[in-house]
Amino acid sequence: MRTPSSGSGTTSTTRPHTSGRRLHWGRVSEPRPNPLAPFLHDAGLVVLDGGLATELEARGLDLDHPLWSARVLRDAPEAIAAVHRAYLEAGADAITTASYQATFEGFAREGLSQAQAAGLLRRSVELAIASRDSFWSQPGNRRGRQRPIVAASIGPYGAYLANGAEYTGAYVLDEAELRAFHRERFKVLADTGADLLACETIPSVREATALASLLDETPSALAWFSFSCRDGERISDGAPFLDCVRALASHAQIAAVGVNCTAPRFVESLLRAAAGVTTKPLIAYPNSGERYEAATRRWLGSSSAADWGVSGQAWRAAGARLIGGCCRTGPGHIQNLRAALAQRPSA
Numbered sequence: 001m002r003t004p005s006s007g008s009g010t011t012s013t014t015r016p017h018t019s020g021r022r023l024h025w026g027r028v029s030e031p032r033p034n035p036l037a038p039f040l041h042d043a044g045l046v047v048l049d050g051g052l053a054t055e056l057e058a059r060g061l062d063l064d065h066p067l068w069s070a071r072v073l074r075d076a077p078e079a080i081a082a083v084h085r086a087y088l089e090a091g092a093d094a095i096t097t098a099s100y101q102a103t104f105e106g107f108a109r110e111g112l113s114q115a116q117a118a119g120l121l122r123r124s125v126e127l128a129i130a131s132r133d134s135f136w137s138q139p140g141n142r143r144g145r146q147r148p149i150v151a152a153s154i155g156p157y158g159a160y161l162a163n164g165a166e167y168t169g170a171y172v173l174d175e176a177e178l179r180a181f182h183r184e185r186f187k188v189l190a191d192t193g194a195d196l197l198a199c200e201t202i203p204s205v206r207e208a209t210a211l212a213s214l215l216d217e218t219p220s221a222l223a224w225f226s227f228s229c230r231d232g233e234r235i236s237d238g239a240p241f242l243d244c245v246r247a248l249a250s251h252a253q254i255a256a257v258g259v260n261c262t263a264p265r266f267v268e269s270l271l272r273a274a275a276g277v278t279t280k281p282l283i284a285y286p287n288s289g290e291r292y293e294a295a296t297r298r299w300l301g302s303s304s305a306a307d308w309g310v311s312g313q314a315w316r317a318a319g320a321r322l323i324g325g326c327c328r329t330g331p332g333h334i335q336n337l338r339a340a341l342a343q344r345p346s347a
Contacts, residue, residue, distance in 0.1 A: 054330055097125050103185055158201075169238075202225060224258075233270075259283065263286065267318070
């Protein structure tokens with residue numbers, strides 16, 4: 001990942017540690033340049049995209065496979081590019097790459113070499129950048145907008161397991177093993193042209209600690225961290241969400257922090273609490289409100305894209321500055337969201 005330079009950057013690094021129930025991860029130093037800053041300065045918010053896999057399935061692709069949307073990187077990359085374009089046309093300021101479930105271990109299980117896996121990870125970013133650049137090359141798409149940014153997705157270990165563990169954080173790996181699992185993919189994606197990394201759907205304190213330490217190992221990278229939460233107070237493994245936010249609050253390479261792939265009904269309380277313990281921009285891109293049943297790999301319930309704009313206004317009022325959608329949301333959700341957020345908040 002290439003980011004603007006600001007001189008010598010940071011000079012000291014601390015390892016993750018705990019003090020009672022208080023956690024702390026990463027560097028404590030002056031903030032680095034943030035690719036979100038132009039959006040926050042001009043509009044006070046960043047509109048994110050919605051579910052990539054959701055839209056791929058809506059277009060007829062079969063994702064019932066351990067690689068999930070990562071398989072499409074190999075088999076139908078043009079479909080991914082089309083989804084990126086759809087989100088940009090819907091109004092997204094940031095698009096997220098198809099690397100959430102793309103791992104060296106997962107690709108190896110399908111018979112791909114290390115070099116082939118690295119190539120597909122890079123392809124995920126190249127597809128997003130090409131889609132963004134094509135969109136931005138048309139003058140009509142520039143009116144009233146900043147050039148959209150690309151976030152390279154780093155999904156949790158549970159996504160590789162493909163058993164729903166990203167919603168529980170029930171891992172057998174310790175922190176060192178999680179760090180080893182993520183390290184090579186982290187480095188490959190950090191060395192692309194993405195504007196920042198998206199460490200997302202984090203269900204476990206242990207995994208967040210591992211990812212934060214990898215960020216320390218990659219001083220040129222910036223990332224947002226977003227957690228999957230089981231209710232209005234705790235992340236998926238049961239740890240208090242506020243402890244996680246506090247732990248990341250002073251890490252200069254973390255550009256924003258918040259929640260994703262969480263039931264919408266929990267988001268406002270999580271955001272209001274987080275706003276009291278960090279000055280970092282807050283993220284909210286929940287799932288549609290439907291419930292995922294891991295045993296059958298099905299989503300139960302229903303949702304409406306028409307209501308997403310109203311929800312987005314409530315999340316903004318609760319403190320969110322990066323707002324979008326996750327599983328079971330599509331371009332229609334983002335179009336309604338952007339239209340609603342273009343309205344200035346009432347006094």
